[in-house]
Amino acid sequence: MASEKNTIMGWVDRRLPVTENLERHLTKHPVPKKVNFFYLFGALLMVVFMIQVVTGIWLMMFYTNTEEGAFASVEYIMRDVEYGWLMRYMHSTGASAFFFLMYFHMFRGLLYGSYQKPKELVWLFGCFLLFLLMAEGFLGYVLPWGQMSYWAANVILSLFGAIPFIGPDLQVWIQGDFVLSGITLSRFFALHVVVVPLLMIALVVFHIFALHEVGAGNPEGVDIEKYRDKKGMPLDGAPFHPYKTFGALPAIGIFFIVFFAIVFFAPTGGGYFIEKPNFEEANFLKTPEHIAPVWYYAPFYSILRAVTFGIPFLGITSKFLGFIIFAASIAILFVVPWLDRSNVQSIRYKGMYSKIAMILFAASFITLGYLGTKPVNELRTIIAQICTVFYFAPFILMPIYTKYEKTLEVPDRL
């Protein structure tokens, strides 16, 4: 141990366990040798998080959080600030990348059972992070104070107003005003740059500490801790650093190629990353023809819109029921660890029903996403309703099909 040595590091280590923690989390932390590309999204998410923090700080230096100044300050960043456009596009593209990677990261979790005992807390912290990311993205989208910022925020805030009894007061309390105004903008700014990012950093730390406590999974669902060599390193494992850190670098390179291709050549993502109406300043007298969420909220927005009926005798309007089901679509992810009764982790060894369920879930999620960016019509509403059922069914039926389906034998080694 370095702590006994009479070196500067030894001096520090006797007062702060730096070496011990570096070994515990990096140089001696065992991770499975063989994983597939699905296991790279966590590292990429860390990269994107850092991009968002750094570019966010720069944007904050030039942004004005007032009703009168917000829109102009964004254009000031785009035109008069040196490389301001780069910071802004990296931040806006980073938001889309964040969700893209997050969805794959979580889908990996669903496929390979990364939520099963003892990883429940890792999964829970991750779900909280998704929730916070959604809040962060929403708050951030309001800040440029364009038409879509304003009207999309109106749609979302009005959901709170749909809650029976307390709704209207709650909405005013959140807005800080009787309408969405500069007061709302200021508080959203505070939440976007301080409160939510701080919570996210804390949760990322918890997420990783919990993961390092229980150990990373692998696509086979094999427990690598079973067989160890003489030094105590699992036979199917390798130290996180240098094997996984350097292993992630090519992936980070590929990610940056795609990321910067978007930043430099298609920063608005064809209207999916920055919507066209957002280049027009917010105007409370003029509602855009079609209010569409950014693509990453589209699946959930679709679920919200698919609920076209209420429960009148309970006094529940269709809007409020939509809000409940919309909230449930995220909330149900939190309980997945307790829904899965399978004796194997990975989809590779699960039965037919689990595979069908995952395909149904993914297909309905993508279809809902597509529908969410389009205006509603009768056919689309019916498709969205069917997809909403297919979105929930894999989870609601999970306790049944995972318990009774025939699973394959999991090998001993990777």
Next chain:
Amino acid sequence: MKKLLLILLILSSYGFSAGENNCGSLEKCDAFSSNVHDLYSLQRGLGIYMNYCASCHTLKLLRWNRLQKDLVIPENIITEELIRTPDTKIADHMTFGMPDVSPIGAPDLTLRTRVRGDEWIYTYLRTFYEDPSQTSGSNNLVYVGTAMPNVLAGLQGNQALDTGGTLVSISEGSMTAEEFDDSMKDLVNFLAYAAEPARITREKNGVFVILFFIVFTAVMNLLYREYAKELK
């Protein structure tokens, strides 16, 4: 697993391919995507803007000296010929002496191509036709009932709708149809530049950033393979 990914890929391509058309009474706008790297086109576009647009429409987010630098225009041409209001300095925005909101309600055009899209503007500018029922005497296929008069009639000549609803030329302007289309492309290019002056640098330098990361990825892959050998 691979089948699953394939299905996802197919589904996602289907999800992001289709788009709603939004081109007024037309089924589809004419295809055009702006190019901000043709300097002469931008300069010609500026010329048309100054002659036909600037008396009503501001460019309140674009500065004269930014324009001068990006379009490589001698400073004396800007100060002596283009800036027509006495108090305007070269670092000022291009408001042409108009107040923030145009007195006749003409919208600011700086970000217009980003709000409407290149194709919309390009088609809009070319589909004016005579319509006595309108106050301005003309109407538009893309923006039906637009308040904007057909200021480009001198260049394009007048058009009218025939009974089938298609545009027919009823008088000649100073340009041929092709010349007019090219001029409108110049104008849209200029407006696209005004909407995002940084686009010139962005698209030029992006190539080098991508090349850097291709090399980076290749080198990192070699490094990774060295470590991967030890894992076997």
